[in-house]
Amino acid sequence: MSEQELRDGLAALVVDEPPLNFDPDALMANADAAARRRRTLVGVSGATVVIAAAAVALPITLRGVGNPNAQTTPGAVVTTTAGAPGFVWPPAHNKVPALTVEQVEQTAHKLQTEARRAFPRAVPTATEVGVDLFAGEAEGDYHAGQLNLNGAVHFATAQGRAAVDIEVNAGASTPSPGKTCVHESDATCKIMPQQDGTVLVVTRWGQDQLQVLTVRHFRPDGVVVAVSGYNADTFLPKPTPYLPRIPVTEKQLVALATDKGLTM
Amino acid sequence: MKEAQARAFREFAVANAGPLRRSAYLFCGDWHFAEDLMQASLVKVYRAWSRVQRQDRLGNYARQVLLRTWLDEKRKPWRRAEFSATVPDTPDxxxxxxxxxxxxxxxxxxxxxxxxxxxxxxxxxxxxxxxxxxxxxxxxxxxxxxxxxxxxxxxxxxxxxxxxxxxxxxxxxxxxxxx
Structure with a gap:
């Protein structure tokens, strides 16, 4: 096949293209409406954070009155649907790694090893655990300066087969906790500032039978580890049947997302 | 967006919707998904229009957005799973x-x-x-x-x-x- 035959072959692929009913005004109107919805959501979130802060402050105040020895539980969280007050993103100590392609590949292998270690510890009931080699946006995607690697963990439980996706992002390359919740506006989203200065964001999303529970850990060095549990192994060429619920808990996903070995 | 900007975007979108959808189809192999990718990409270009419209090669900017949109979609496992190399029968x-x-x-x-x-x-x-x-x-x-x-x-x-x-x-x- 010559270069020209390749060009002809590609051109032939789109000969039978269906008619295009494109309306630029509808597209612009939809984009404007979506922007308005986002602004409204941010406004609602602002109001919610005030209510949530009051709701948290009141029990703490009452506990302090009733029991002088009471302390805030270590690791206690503030749950809101808005941003994390006082949390700066990108963080002051943000590190943007300038990795070569070889270093990115090495990191991908290291993350695979770390995931093999961390997953059985976080989810001890899982069997037949297999971890993919981490990569960028697509399988085998490694490039210089890459800031994102992800890999799937395949496993079985008593309920059936499922998967967890682990995504490691460096250099504060993901949106802030507040913006994450705005972007995931079709999911339930909660932001949980931690006492160590990090922030957890938990989103739960579903479509038809698919359920996805994602825990993101925002770290002071700009790394965000996002761990998503699914109710099926959708990473296989032939996905497994949907389970009635995700076979890993939020706590288990938090344990993975906060694992120090998962970083880049 | 000012009317002049809206007019410029409208002209750009009409001229590029078809080519972008064709490129998207060659990326993903599905006309419906290609249509979604084209629409999503043009929405992103629209949102950035006031910043990007002075670029010399706006068409390539839109291709860049399309490519990122497709690769981002591919990262979603339900998208990875629906990939198929089946060839439809569409005789002319x-x-x-x-x-x-x-x-x-x-x-x-x-x-x-x-x-x-x-x-x-x-x-x-x-x-x-x-x-x-x-x-x-x-x-x-x-x-x-x-x-x-x-x-x-x-x-x-x-x-x-x-x-x-x-x-x-x-x-x-x-x-x-x-x-």
């Missing part, structure tokens, strides 16, 4: 039967091979040989160096040959791609 009854048979055969062979190669290599093949972008333009769209474009092109063509060979089309492979 108006064409000469012999010509049509030859064209359909070439089309099906190329489509099957194209969908079998890794996404970034597929993207570089589409940008270089369908969109007719230069190495420099492809590098700009893919946000990588020209050297990477050349190596990805070579790998993409190798992968295409391998896919053709695996599909039983070794005769096509023997006639090598021009460098």
């Amino acid at each position: 009854v108006s064409a000469d039967p012999d010509e049509r048979a030859q064209r359909d055969w070439t089309r099906d062979v190329v489509r099957t091979a194209l969908l079998a190669i890794p996404p970034k290599q597929r993207a570089v093949v589409v940008l270089r040989y369908f969109d007719d972008l230069s190495v420099a333009e492809t590098a700009q769209v893919m946000r990588c160096s020209e050297g990477t474009v050349k190596s990805q092109t070579a790998r993409g063509l190798d992968a295409l040959r391998a896919a053709l060979r695996a599909g039983g089309h070794a005769d096509l492979v023997e006639r090598k791609f021009a460098s």
Whole structure:
């Protein structure tokens, strides 16, 4: 096949293209409406954070009155649907790694090893655990300066087969906790500032039978580890049947997302 | 957005919707998904219009957005799972039967091979040989160096040959791609 035959072959692929009913005004109107919805959501979130802060402050105040020895539980969280007050993103100590392609590949292998270690510890009931080699946006995607690697963990439980996706992002390359919740506006989203200065964001999303529970850990060095549990192994060429619920808990996903070995 | 900007975007969108959808189809192999990718990409361009409209090569900027949108979508596992290399039967009854048979055969062979190669290599093949972008333009769209474009092109063509060979089309492979 010559270069020209390749060009002809590609051109032939789109000969039978269906008619295009494109309306630029509808597209612009939809984009404007979506922007308005986002602004409204941010406004609602602002109001919610005030209510949530009051709701948290009141029990703490009452506990302090009733029991002088009471302390805030270590690791206690503030749950809101808005941003994390006082949390700066990108963080002051943000590190943007300038990795070569070889270093990115090495990191991908290291993350695979770390995931093999961390997953059985976080989810001890899982069997037949297999971890993919981490990569960028697509399988085998490694490039210089890459800031994102992800890999799937395949496993079985008593309920059936499922998967967890682990995504490691460096250099504060993901949106802030507040913006994450705005972007995931079709999911339930909660932001949980931690006492160590990090922030957890938990989103739960579903479509038809698919359920996805994602825990993101925002770290002071700009790394965000996002761990998503699914109710099926959708990473296989032939996905497994949907389970009635995700076979890993939020706590288990938090344990993975906060694992120090998962970083880049 | 001011009316003049809206008018400029409208003209840009109308002129580029078709080409973007065709490129998207070659990326993903599905017209419905291609339509979604084109719409999503144009929405992103619209949101950034006040910043980007002064760019010399807006079409390439839109291609860049399209490529990122497609790769982002591919990261979602439900998108990865729905990938299929099945070739639909869409005969063109108006064409000469012999010509049509030859064209359909070439089309099906190329489509099957194209969908079998890794996404970034597929993207570089589409940008270089369908969109007719230069190495420099492809590098700009893919946000990588020209050297990477050349190596990805070579790998993409190798992968295409391998896919053709695996599909039983070794005769096509023997006639090598021009460098």
